[in-house]
Amino acid sequence: MSxxxxxxxxxxxxxxxxxxxxxxxxxxxxxxxxxxxxxxxHPLQLYSLGTPNGVKVTIMLEELLALGHKGAEYDAWLxxxxxxxxxGSGFVGVNPNSKIPALLDRSGPAPVRVFESGSIxxxxxxxxxxxxxxxxxxRAEAMSWLFWQMGSAPYLGGGFGHFYAYAPSKQEYPIxxxxxxxxxxxxxxxxxxxxxEYIAGPDYTIADMAIFPWYGGLVKGWLYxxxxxxxxxxxxxxxxxxxxxxxxxxxxxxxxxxxxxxxxPSSQLHERHDASDFExxxxxxxxxxx
Amino acid sequence: MSxxxxxxxxxxxxxxxxxxxxxxxxxxxxxxxxxxxxxxxHPLQLYSLGTPNGVKVTIMLEELLALGHKGAEYDAWLxxxxxxxxxGSGFVGVNPNSKIPALLDRSGPAPVRVFESGSIxxxxxxxxxxxxxxxxxxRAEAMSWLFWQMGSAPYLGGGFGHFYAYAPSKQEYPIxxxxxxxxxxxxxxxxxxxxxEYIAGPDYTIADMAIFPWYGGLVKGWLYxxxxxxxxxxxxxxxxxxxxxxxxxxxxxxxxxxxxxxxxPSSQLHERHDASDFExxxxxxxxxxx
Numbered sequence: 001m002s003x004x005x006x007x008x009x010x011x012x013x014x015x016x017x018x019x020x021x022x023x024x025x026x027x028x029x030x031x032x033x034x035x036x037x038x039x040x041x042h043p044l045q046l047y048s049l050g051t052p053n054g055v056k057v058t059i060m061l062e063e064l065l066a067l068g069h070k071g072a073e074y075d076a077w078l079x080x081x082x083x084x085x086x087x088g089s090g091f092v093g094v095n096p097n098s099k100i101p102a103l104l105d106r107s108g109p110a111p112v113r114v115f116e117s118g119s120i121x122x123x124x125x126x127x128x129x130x131x132x133x134x135x136x137x138x139r140a141e142a143m144s145w146l147f148w149q150m151g152s153a154p155y156l157g158g159g160f161g162h163f164y165a166y167a168p169s170k171q172e173y174p175i176x177x178x179x180x181x182x183x184x185x186x187x188x189x190x191x192x193x194x195x196x197e198y199i200a201g202p203d204y205t206i207a208d209m210a211i212f213p214w215y216g217g218l219v220k221g222w223l224y225x226x227x228x229x230x231x232x233x234x235x236x237x238x239x240x241x242x243x244x245x246x247x248x249x250x251x252x253x254x255x256x257x258x259x260x261x262x263x264x265p266s267s268q269l270h271e272r273h274d275a276s277d278f279e280x281x282x283x284x285x286x287x288x289x290x
Numbered sequence: 291m292s293x294x295x296x297x298x299x300x301x302x303x304x305x306x307x308x309x310x311x312x313x314x315x316x317x318x319x320x321x322x323x324x325x326x327x328x329x330x331x332h333p334l335q336l337y338s339l340g341t342p343n344g345v346k347v348t349i350m351l352e353e354l355l356a357l358g359h360k361g362a363e364y365d366a367w368l369x370x371x372x373x374x375x376x377x378g379s380g381f382v383g384v385n386p387n388s389k390i391p392a393l394l395d396r397s398g399p400a401p402v403r404v405f406e407s408g409s410i411x412x413x414x415x416x417x418x419x420x421x422x423x424x425x426x427x428x429r430a431e432a433m434s435w436l437f438w439q440m441g442s443a444p445y446l447g448g449g450f451g452h453f454y455a456y457a458p459s460k461q462e463y464p465i466x467x468x469x470x471x472x473x474x475x476x477x478x479x480x481x482x483x484x485x486x487e488y489i490a491g492p493d494y495t496i497a498d499m500a501i502f503p504w505y506g507g508l509v510k511g512w513l514y515x516x517x518x519x520x521x522x523x524x525x526x527x528x529x530x531x532x533x534x535x536x537x538x539x540x541x542x543x544x545x546x547x548x549x550x551x552x553x554x555p556s557s558q559l560h561e562r563h564d565a566s567d568f569e570x571x572x573x574x575x576x577x578x579x580x
Contacts, residue, residue: 011522164297
């Protein structure tokens with residue numbers, strides 16, 4: 001198949017390699033340029049993009065607002081990762097890992113930075129006392145599935161998705177390795193959802209909000225071209241049923257619009273600063289249909 | 291370099307492929323055989339193996355015991371993943387994802403199962419009120435770094451480690467991709483530890499316990515053959531300093547022995563049921579030296 005590659009003794013950076021994301025993947029961290037982040041009028045400032053990781057948080061914020069938690073009002077600012085916004089000094093100050101989403105909570109005496117989507121979901125659940133059970137064993141179950149998503153999705157996104165859809169050439173071994181693991185993960189979820197209404201039990205929790213944008217998106221055919229066919233996504237019937245149910249929530253539909261830069265223009269709310277921002281988009285949609 | 295591979299329309303399982311872990315990587319979840327788990331006399335039953343993910347938890351348990359938390363007494367049972375123990379029905383009942391570590395807490399009226407190493411660390415921190423700040427912003431900082439480890443290490447272990455050390459042949463693109471990301475992650479940590487004594491601030495927390503076995507192990511040369519040379523691990527001086535400091539803790543040294551099945555026989559405590567189990571091993575070590 002291929003000539004055996006012999007790695008050098010010490011790895012060095014070849015800036016020309018790397019495929020579609022060569023311009024944003026780097027072996028060094030830290031800021032590349034000075035740039036302050038914008039700050040709006042709400043306590044919560046979200047710096048994000050409408051990817052599966054970003055959508056987790058906007059779904060949670062819309063859920064909290066729908067429950068009446070006015071303290072969850074937020075400004076969502078667009079971070080264009082293809083243009084390197086995540087390497088600006090202001091963003092790195094909120095997330096030293098230069099990945100979206102990143103949250104700044106300015107409601108208290110000292111601002112609180114929160115990074116990693118799972119950490120943001122937990123932070124908001126704890127702050128507002130919502131979507132995370134306080135009693136055991138329900139709490140441990142929700143947290144275990146939340147951590148499961150964080151540790152598993154890199155195999156789906158950085159593994160399968162990258163090699164199936166984005167790498168400069170198709171390679172059998174990595175595609176095979178990560179397709180197998182992604183199917184195993186889908187089966188883990190499918191078996192769990194065969195016996196449980198939601199991931200962590202009878203109640204909808206942050207574990208569902210974390211898992212839905214990745215694995216729900218995968219079975220709905222939103223990710224990586226024809227990967228749903230490739231992975232036989234139709235076979236995971238309990239995941240499909242669960243994804244349909246979550247997708248029916250207006251909060252989830254709003255959350256999916258925020259910081260979105262692809263798809264129908266009427267589905268893209270690049271920045272969100274007020275609940276009325278969604279209404280404007282809905283009017284756009286009706287006008288486009290009309 | 292290689293002929294372009296054209297994936298089939300629908301992926302199917304070729305049981306012959308997969309390299310060193312072909313026998314334990316599967317595209318389906320669930321148990322392969324009926325097998326109950328053993329249960330010892332302590333409230334906490336740990337089912338694990340002395341890998342970086344397993345060691346996180348045994349370090350935490352030894353830290354809690356050293357602080358005087360008698361409720362953290364535990365039985366540590368060996369799960370030999372190369373022999374498929376993780377696919378036994380009892381283990382799958384505790385962790386439906388069939389990965390170590392898995393914890394069963396039998397101290398309350400109903401047993402609590404906890405899986406994913408990050409979730410177990412959080413569970414124990416919350417249960418015993420230790421190694422996780424309760425005030426903000428320190429709490430969010432510790433949780434963000436804990437989630438950072440869970441979302442980042444798959445690129446180190448399942449990405450870099452697999453393609454550098456375990457895949458059936460060396461392939462340049464995956465090695466390059468994951469080496470670059472691993473170096474970026476090391477630089478994220480190095481910059482953080484240049485300004486902070488521990489990962490989340492002045493105090494040692496579960497974030498350190500999660501990150502040390504992977505990134506500390508990497509810079510100490512414990513993982514993946516000569517990968518420390520390949521990744522220029524000596525350059526990450528703050529990570530080195532921090533790893534040395536953590537490694538000096540007797541609790542960490544004990545935690546690293548539990549469920550360990552490689553290295554010096556005197557460093558391997560296959561099962562741990564009592565604090566005196568370590569003393570026996572220390573006597574073995576002295577006898578071997580003597």
